[in-house]
Amino acid sequence: MSENKKAKQLSDIKFSVLDLSPIIDGGSPSQSLQNTLDLAQHAEKWGYNRYWLAEHHNMPMIASSATSVVIGHVAAGTSKIRVGSGGIMLPNHAPLVIAEQFGTLEALFPGRIDLGLGRAPGTDQLTAHALRRDRRSDGDDFPEQLAELRAYFDPLSASGRMPIRAIPGEGSDIPIWLLGSSGYSAQLAGQLGLPFAFASHFSPQHTLPALDLYRRSFKSSNILSEPYAMVGVNVTAADTDEEAKRLETSLHQQFLNLIRNNLSPLRPPVDHLEDLMSDYEKQALEQQLGSSIAGSPETVKDKLQNFLNETGADEMIINGQIYDHKARLRSFEIVAEVMKK
Structure with a gap:
């Protein structure tokens, strides 16, 4: 890594929110989506740069399956923060539909909409088939789908270069992320x-190789x-290390x-989670969540800087x-505080 990157401080970079709209044990999608808007409004006040929602299906712990709808809900309830997808799983959709949906969002909330795109299904294979109806849509044609989607946004398509036009959508200046x-x-x-966003929060072992490949492959x-490059990271922050570690057991x-x-829906935190896991499960958990951070403000700041x-x-x-909404708000408030110092 270059000396310039070594010298970079937390206060030098932007920080954002990835929200899966968690449905908690005993809760409901309605409450989850209310909590999503509440968190977004607080995140805007605390100085977060963007607020992204993720597309997942057939998962009883996630309420953001209709991602474009939830983006509109959040954007309507905020005024400045960028709102977008982290991400839309493009193989699940016709590119024209996504162009129209995000063109509509951009028309409603000019200059505030991001379109992050992934090529995974965001679900199991049976559900992916229910979404796509055609087993040939397996993500292998992602570059072609991406090119088609970008063409719909291209204002030159209005001159007859494309026989099908996305309206709204055509001419929209919507940042596209992979x-x-x-x-x-x-x-x-x-x-x-x-721009590229890497899912370090569940694929930590591939983070550095992927970032290196992105930078080496980059063409202006x-x-x-x-x-x-943006990186995802699970953070559970609380006033003490002990409380943060306990809250983190919901994620685990x-x-x-x-x-x-x-x-199942997101479970409340427990004591002594390690007693409930096999050795294999402990290893799998470390492999997927090895970059996760939990702790007091001082601990979180040090680990984020590292x-x-x-x-x-x-x-x-x-x-x-995080299971408890108030504790979740406090966690994001702590992150905002340490990122600015």
Whole structure:
């Protein structure tokens, strides 16, 4: 890493929110979406740069499956913060539909909408088939889908270059990001000169190789003259290390339930979670959540700075799967405080 990147401080970079609109045990999607808007309004006040929602399906712990709808809900209830997708799983959709949806969002909330795109289904294969109806849509044609989507936004399409026009959408200046948890999208984002967001929060072992591939592959474009990389990180912050570690067990239980194929709403925190796991599960948890951060303000600041030193990221996007909404708000408030110091 260059000396310039080593010298980068938390206060030098932007920080954002990734919200999965968690449905908690005993809660409801309605309450989750109310909490999402409440968090977004606080995040705007605390100085977060953008607020992204994620597309997942057939998951009883996530309320943001209709991602474009939730983006509109959040954008309508805020005034300045950028709102977008982290991400839309493009193979689940016709590119024209996404162009129209995000063109409509941009028309409603000019200059505030981001379009982050992924190539994974965001669900299991059976649900992916229910969404796509055509088993040939397996993500292999993602570059072609991406090119079609970008063409719909191109104002030159109005001159007859494309027989089908996205209205709203055509001529919209909507930043497009590629999202990834491996090297595929990293390389494609670099070749196209697009910003790249890496899912460090669940694929930590691939973070540094993917960022290196993105930067080595980067070609300047009319979008970016140099690479711009954002990294996702799970953060559970509280006033003490002990309380943060306890709150973090909700996230750990969520991943354990995924491993066990026992999907359920987000569980309340527990004491002594390690007693409930096998050695295999402990290893799998470490592999997927090894970059997660939990602790007091001082601990969180130190660990975020270390992560920045390792990645040289231009922006961090924070995920916080915390059962109690007030504790979740406090966690994001602490992150905002340490990022500004």
